[in-house]
Amino acid sequence: MRITDLNSGQDIGSNCLLVQIAGLHFLVDAGMHPKREGYPALPDLRNLPPLDYIILTHCHLDHLGSLPVVLRKQPRVPVLCSPASAIVARRILRNSVGVMMRRRDEAGVREYPLFTYGELDAVESALHALPLQAPRVLRAHDGSEVSITLYPSGHVAGAVGVLLEHRHRKVFFTGDVLFHDQETVPGARFPDFPVDTLVTETTHGATPPREDVTRASETERLLASINVTITHGGSVLVPAFAFGRMQEMLTLLNKARQRGALAQCPIFCSGLGVDLCDYLDMMSRKSGGTVNFRRAVLSDLKAQPLDRRFTPPGQDVAEKGIYILSSGMLVENTPAWRVAANLLDHAHNTIAFVGYCDPDTPGGRLLARRRGDSFIFHGLDHVAKIRASVENYYFSGHAARNELVDFARRCDPRAIVITHGDPEARQWFEEEFAIELPHAKVTNPEPGVEYTV
Numbered sequence: 001m002r003i004t005d006l007n008s009g010q011d012i013g014s015n016c017l018l019v020q021i022a023g024l025h026f027l028v029d030a031g032m033h034p035k036r037e038g039y040p041a042l043p044d045l046r047n048l049p050p051l052d053y054i055i056l057t058h059c060h061l062d063h064l065g066s067l068p069v070v071l072r073k074q075p076r077v078p079v080l081c082s083p084a085s086a087i088v089a090r091r092i093l094r095n096s097v098g099v100m101m102r103r104r105d106e107a108g109v110r111e112y113p114l115f116t117y118g119e120l121d122a123v124e125s126a127l128h129a130l131p132l133q134a135p136r137v138l139r140a141h142d143g144s145e146v147s148i149t150l151y152p153s154g155h156v157a158g159a160v161g162v163l164l165e166h167r168h169r170k171v172f173f174t175g176d177v178l179f180h181d182q183e184t185v186p187g188a189r190f191p192d193f194p195v196d197t198l199v200t201e202t203t204h205g206a207t208p209p210r211e212d213v214t215r216a217s218e219t220e221r222l223l224a225s226i227n228v229t230i231t232h233g234g235s236v237l238v239p240a241f242a243f244g245r246m247q248e249m250l251t252l253l254n255k256a257r258q259r260g261a262l263a264q265c266p267i268f269c270s271g272l273g274v275d276l277c278d279y280l281d282m283m284s285r286k287s288g289g290t291v292n293f294r295r296a297v298l299s300d301l302k303a304q305p306l307d308r309r310f311t312p313p314g315q316d317v318a319e320k321g322i323y324i325l326s327s328g329m330l331v332e333n334t335p336a337w338r339v340a341a342n343l344l345d346h347a348h349n350t351i352a353f354v355g356y357c358d359p360d361t362p363g364g365r366l367l368a369r370r371r372g373d374s375f376i377f378h379g380l381d382h383v384a385k386i387r388a389s390v391e392n393y394y395f396s397g398h399a400a401r402n403e404l405v406d407f408a409r410r411c412d413p414r415a416i417v418i419t420h421g422d423p424e425a426r427q428w429f430e431e432e433f434a435i436e437l438p439h440a441k442v443t444n445p446e447p448g449v450e451y452t453v
């Protein structure tokens, strides 16, 4: 097998691997870099050979975001993905077009949007959903067979790891993986047999695991904080990623309310995440138990849309309650950002982050401040004094690093390729694999360089 990483840097970035096996050219993911703008956010697609198949591991934009650009160049390539991903891919890309158009106007990124609403029809017709854990045989140009099998990888609704087999040679791609169950997505169910080559994500390589923190313990800590805040007359803002985390928070609150563990108060929801509730509901019904979400939680919780007649920044919200708003990193010009400008100056309120916040985002900057510091709300002409409680909860969608090493040990591969991690994360895995799997050849691919593994 030959593999070339088309991501423009050795980071999490724009995931895109070119894989050649038995003369077939596969592209595994076609992502958009979350921290770059314009053309530099794309993978390096300049020397793309004619592709036979694109494999989509899941619908986060760092894996999906440049798919329309690839299909513009090569319109007839089938995109193989899980049934759940086939349901939501177009909706996520549609939102991406809207975000790019806003960025064109706000930040003057002239090449935005990198694709249009009109091009999403081509994406929709290119998607081929494969049933999970059922090998699909593809014919190579030399007449031999390559089979592809998708395995649920936890992480987010529809996410899969991918097994490619050719003449008894097995190559497994973890994709983004979480082995533990989430409220709405069961943990990964990966193969339990040896493989020849393992291509693994390394997101948490630089983060020592915290044995004392589990999803259950973080859920209890979050509920306790919400209840204290509400009973003391405050409000809680939970900025949540639209795809997956918002539905997880809604499900978690609904279960808590049913068992009498959530204080009575109104719940407000807004943003793409509310729209995606319909999609996750459909994914649940059509994905054979790999997604568990009912849109009825919105009505069970009597969740209300956000009244956008905001009070002025610095003045507390007019209606006390729990605000679950998409934009997990509190991006500017979003309802979450606007409500934060109402809550932050008042000591009885809480802002509870429930996902990773990049340090360069407003959410990351707020988490780095302390109570009593000031915080600038750009565009709102407001400088807040931080009096509210700003908290961080650990609801990661990625496996801990020791779990990935354990999985690699069980796979007993001859070769390991490292992907999807920042430089320190990759370095930790290189060193750990050298100790734990000394017979495996470990490759941390340079962008654009072809490797035989």
Ligand SMILES: [Zn+2]
Pocket: 058, 060, 155, 156, 176
């Ligand atoms: Zn992901």
Ligand SMILES: [Zn+2]
Pocket: 012, 015, 060, 062, 063, 176, 420
């Ligand atoms: Zn990713």
